[in-house]
Amino acid sequence: MKSTAANSFGHAGPHRNEGARQAVLDAADDLLVERGFAGVTMEGIATKAGVAKQTIYRWWKSKVDVLLDNLEQDGEMALAWPVSDATPTDRLISQLTRIENFLHSEAAGKVMQALIGQALHDRETAQKFREGFLFNQRKRDLAGLREVLEELDCAPKDERVLEELLDQIIGPIHYRSLVLGQRSDQELLVRSVEAMLRDAQVRVQR
Amino acid sequence: MKSTAANSFGHAGPHRNEGARQAVLDAADDLLVERGFAGVTMEGIATKAGVAKQTIYRWWKSKVDVLLDNLEQDGEMALAWPVSDATPTDRLISQLTRIENFLHSEAAGKVMQALIGQALHDRETAQKFREGFLFNQRKRDLAGLREVLEELDCAPKDERVLEELLDQIIGPIHYRSLVLGQRSDQELLVRSVEAMLRDAQVRVQR
Amino acid sequence: MKSTAANSFGHAGPHRNEGARQAVLDAADDLLVERGFAGVTMEGIATKAGVAKQTIYRWWKSKVDVLLDNLEQDGEMALAWPVSDATPTDRLISQLTRIENFLHSEAAGKVMQALIGQALHDRETAQKFREGFLFNQRKRDLAGLREVLEELDCAPKDERVLEELLDQIIGPIHYRSLVLGQRSDQELLVRSVEAMLRDAQVRVQR
Amino acid sequence: MKSTAANSFGHAGPHRNEGARQAVLDAADDLLVERGFAGVTMEGIATKAGVAKQTIYRWWKSKVDVLLDNLEQDGEMALAWPVSDATPTDRLISQLTRIENFLHSEAAGKVMQALIGQALHDRETAQKFREGFLFNQRKRDLAGLREVLEELDCAPKDERVLEELLDQIIGPIHYRSLVLGQRSDQELLVRSVEAMLRDAQVRVQR
DNA sequence: CTGTAAGCGAGACGGTACGTCTAGTCTTTTA
DNA sequence: TAAAAGACTAGACGTACCGTCTCGCTTACAG
Numbered sequence: 001m002k003s004t005a006a007n008s009f010g011h012a013g014p015h016r017n018e019g020a021r022q023a024v025l026d027a028a029d030d031l032l033v034e035r036g037f038a039g040v041t042m043e044g045i046a047t048k049a050g051v052a053k054q055t056i057y058r059w060w061k062s063k064v065d066v067l068l069d070n071l072e073q074d075g076e077m078a079l080a081w082p083v084s085d086a087t088p089t090d091r092l093i094s095q096l097t098r099i100e101n102f103l104h105s106e107a108a109g110k111v112m113q114a115l116i117g118q119a120l121h122d123r124e125t126a127q128k129f130r131e132g133f134l135f136n137q138r139k140r141d142l143a144g145l146r147e148v149l150e151e152l153d154c155a156p157k158d159e160r161v162l163e164e165l166l167d168q169i170i171g172p173i174h175y176r177s178l179v180l181g182q183r184s185d186q187e188l189l190v191r192s193v194e195a196m197l198r199d200a201q202v203r204v205q206r
Numbered sequence: 207m208k209s210t211a212a213n214s215f216g217h218a219g220p221h222r223n224e225g226a227r228q229a230v231l232d233a234a235d236d237l238l239v240e241r242g243f244a245g246v247t248m249e250g251i252a253t254k255a256g257v258a259k260q261t262i263y264r265w266w267k268s269k270v271d272v273l274l275d276n277l278e279q280d281g282e283m284a285l286a287w288p289v290s291d292a293t294p295t296d297r298l299i300s301q302l303t304r305i306e307n308f309l310h311s312e313a314a315g316k317v318m319q320a321l322i323g324q325a326l327h328d329r330e331t332a333q334k335f336r337e338g339f340l341f342n343q344r345k346r347d348l349a350g351l352r353e354v355l356e357e358l359d360c361a362p363k364d365e366r367v368l369e370e371l372l373d374q375i376i377g378p379i380h381y382r383s384l385v386l387g388q389r390s391d392q393e394l395l396v397r398s399v400e401a402m403l404r405d406a407q408v409r410v411q412r
Numbered sequence: 413m414k415s416t417a418a419n420s421f422g423h424a425g426p427h428r429n430e431g432a433r434q435a436v437l438d439a440a441d442d443l444l445v446e447r448g449f450a451g452v453t454m455e456g457i458a459t460k461a462g463v464a465k466q467t468i469y470r471w472w473k474s475k476v477d478v479l480l481d482n483l484e485q486d487g488e489m490a491l492a493w494p495v496s497d498a499t500p501t502d503r504l505i506s507q508l509t510r511i512e513n514f515l516h517s518e519a520a521g522k523v524m525q526a527l528i529g530q531a532l533h534d535r536e537t538a539q540k541f542r543e544g545f546l547f548n549q550r551k552r553d554l555a556g557l558r559e560v561l562e563e564l565d566c567a568p569k570d571e572r573v574l575e576e577l578l579d580q581i582i583g584p585i586h587y588r589s590l591v592l593g594q595r596s597d598q599e600l601l602v603r604s605v606e607a608m609l610r611d612a613q614v615r616v617q618r
Numbered sequence: 619m620k621s622t623a624a625n626s627f628g629h630a631g632p633h634r635n636e637g638a639r640q641a642v643l644d645a646a647d648d649l650l651v652e653r654g655f656a657g658v659t660m661e662g663i664a665t666k667a668g669v670a671k672q673t674i675y676r677w678w679k680s681k682v683d684v685l686l687d688n689l690e691q692d693g694e695m696a697l698a699w700p701v702s703d704a705t706p707t708d709r710l711i712s713q714l715t716r717i718e719n720f721l722h723s724e725a726a727g728k729v730m731q732a733l734i735g736q737a738l739h740d741r742e743t744a745q746k747f748r749e750g751f752l753f754n755q756r757k758r759d760l761a762g763l764r765e766v767l768e769e770l771d772c773a774p775k776d777e778r779v780l781e782e783l784l785d786q787i788i789g790p791i792h793y794r795s796l797v798l799g800q801r802s803d804q805e806l807l808v809r810s811v812e813a814m815l816r817d818a819q820v821r822v823q824r
Numbered sequence: 825c826t827g828t829a830a831g832c833g834a835g836a837c838g839g840t841a842c843g844t845c846t847a848g849t850c851t852t853t854t855a
Numbered sequence: 856t857a858a859a860a861g862a863c864t865a866g867a868c869g870t871a872c873c874g875t876c877t878c879g880c881t882t883a884c885a886g
Contacts (some may be wrong), residue, residue: 003258005848014850014851014852014853014859014861014862014864015852015861015862016849017862017863019216020863031360031874036327036328036329037326037327037328038327038328040285040839041841041842042841042842042843043840044841046864050864051863051864051865052864052865052866053842053843053844053864053865053866054843054844054845054862054863054864055841055862055863055864055866057844057862058862073317081319083876093301103315113326114326114327116324116326116385117322117323117324117325117326117327117387118327119323120243120319120322120323120384121242121244121246121320121323121324122242122243124241125389130386130387132831135387136387138386143289161222164378164397164398166392167378167381168374168378168401169293170381171377171378171379171381171382172370172374172377172378173375173377174380174381174384174385175373175376175377175380175381176373176377177381178322178326178380178384178385179322179325179340179384180336180340181325181336187226188370191370192370194406195374195401195405196406197407198400198408199401199405202401202404204235221830221831221882222831223831223884226831226832246872247872248872248873248874249871249872249873250872251845252833252844257833257834257873258829258831258832258833258834258835259834259873259874260832260833260834260874260875260876261831261832261833263874263875264831292837313875365853370851416726422692427835427836427877428836431838432836432837432838448739448740448741449738449739449841450739450740453866453867453868454865454868454869455866455868456867458838462838463837463838464836464837464839464840465836465838465868465869466836466837466838466839466871467836467838469869469870470836470837477836504789510814521864525738526738526739528735528738528796528797529734529735529736529737529738529739530735530739531735531797531799532655532731532732532734532735532738532796533654533655533656533732533735533736533749534654534655534656535654538799542798542799546766546797546798548747549865550798561844568752576809578804579790579793579794580790580810580813582793583789583790583791583792583793583794584782584785584786584789584790585789585791586783586789586796586797587788587789587793588785590734590738590792590796590797591734591737591792591796592748592752592884593744593748594739594755600782603782603784606787607813607817607820610816610817610820611813611816611817614749614813614816614861616858634857635857635858638857638858652855659845659846659847660846660847660848661846661847662846664859668859669858670858670859670860670861671847671848671849671858671859671860671861672848672849672850672857672858672860672861673857673858673859675848675849676857677857689872825879825886826885826886827884827885827886828883828884828885828886829882829883829884829885830874830881830882830883830884831881831882831883832879832880832881832882833878833880833881834877834879834880835876835877836876836877836878837873837874837875837876837877837880838873838874838875838876839869839872839873839874839875840871840872840873840877841871841872841873842867842869842871842872843868843870844867844868845866845867845868846865846866846867846868847864847865847866847867848863848864848865848867849862849863849864849874850862850863850864851859851860851861851862851863852859852860852862852879853859853860854857854858854859854860854885854886855856855857855858
């Protein structure tokens, strides 16, 4: 606790006020949960966060940017592959469960759904969402999956095949969640992984 | 040519003006393609269609309703399983191709993406979209898939398993399209169907 | 009581809502008296009048236009030369008194002072103020003065001289009011008129 | 010449930076000429002067104070009664001409018009303007006029009469300039002085 | 065969949020 | 300790749409 104590909140100096930053992120998140995406407005965030609109515009270009900032903060933590000594299959199932739970989680899941929704409306949002979050997460998932498959001796050489195998398991989860609006139960995830592993073995033998 | 001549357009009588209806649907579609979802506004539609705002509100509750009306008209046609004497597998692949093409089509695909996007923002849109379009289409696809699997002697008894098998093939396509923003090539669709059929056979043997 | 009764106020049709118009004019006037010129804002007027900002912008370009509208309504009435059987000199003094009182009146005087103030800040306001109010009033005052001088047999032939004579009596009043912030008492006005009449006679003899 | 070297400009020491002061005054004046009164903003002055906003607020309460500072500097010099051996009447006419020219001068005249304009909007500005500039100038003009009248043997005993005589000549000039937006030509000034002198003589005989 | 009721184009209305601008305050860092 | 730099809260600016409304016209059907 040194000089940073001065910036606890309240007023600010020439450097960025960290308290204001977090207040904005939290306010946006709260509004999304309480009132949905249309209820997230720059004015609403400002009021709720006790912050001037100009302060938001100084650091973020739009409400989408604010939400994306939230997602980058929360999502990368919640979707990391944890260190584990479980069997490869179990580790894979457990990651799939983590993804499914994340998609339906109260705060972070709503943010992600809102951003995917907006990405479908707006090309620029799509790009930001993918580059700011999705592709990073995808890299981590591909690496995790590769490790699992290597332990099971069915890792493909071709990276594109690995991507196909990943999409075989996460595609249906997302489709059910985002499009159908349905959760995927544990059994389904297990069968999905089994089917994919069978396919991986078939492919590797060719 | 009797009473319809009066309703050709221009002005109207006590019955609904069909010209105005189509002009509204077309204007909404055009605006979506030209300016994206945010560019579709009630005022914009009214101006472009040469129609009073009140006329739109008389027949549709919101711009989402207008777009959904469009989708119901176009989508059900473009996604029907055609009568064909091809092999079951080929028919399945061809339907999958049809879906993939539809998702990326200029007009109808944009409408569908916009509606899915809005469904992710708004519960009510989600419900309308599913009940007005998605569930109907899903029923047709489930019936088509069942027929294919029956011919291949691997149709499951349980309807829920059939749904899982359907999601195995359409889930990844949608995920790539909606979330990753990538097209799925023909090869991928073929391998996807093969993997699903293998899984169906495994399941039916149990 | 015919069809116009429908537009008493509340909501409006495709024609201008007279109630809203008057509410805006009154709100602007009230704000000016209560809070001064800086306290007259488009938002404040809108709130006080119970009117949407867009409604103000639809009919007036700026708050200056609103105030000018007020002045045109009030000023032309308060500064008219009334029909009178008093002596010419008395009529002139009485008009001068009327002007002096007007300049210091609660509502209309404040509006006029505000507009002259703004005219000194902004060329466009100056032009509007002059063309919308000042020059009309000046014409009436010149006509009134000419009549008075004719009855006293000292009306100049040259219009420019007439203007000079007018400015001899109204210039000091305005200077004291606008620049010095002082009222001119009745005695002063009387002496001012006497001096001017003496000058008019001198001039006419040449 | 010791510590002043440090205060040459750029950065500053513990004492007031004279360079900054002048830069602020000049910037305000420039902005007024270039963009009008509304274009004179604290931010604009700060930017143009290369000075921090806080520095302005440290020494002046508002932009009006800055402009008034300018006027006090320039106005008192430009409006002084010079020593002259001309006839009294000519000296008076020449002072009147000086005033008229000042009101229409590029820099100082604009400042004065702006301040009078703002004084009409705001009581506090009015007071500052009068006490900081106007009343001082008026004292000088009254003294000058008294001297002229004494030489012509028609100086009134009553100071209030002297003020009235002054307003007879400067009132119309200001009215034409500030309200009508018109210049007064030399001839007019001459006739105005003649009329006033005639009135002074009439009054003194009573 | 005529009134009446509905659909229609037009557009004014009260609102909400937008993104920008400036005000005036405060804090940090430099000299 | 003055000054430059600039982040901060506050609030008005003028614009764009929202969804509701009123108007005046046109036209189909009912009495």
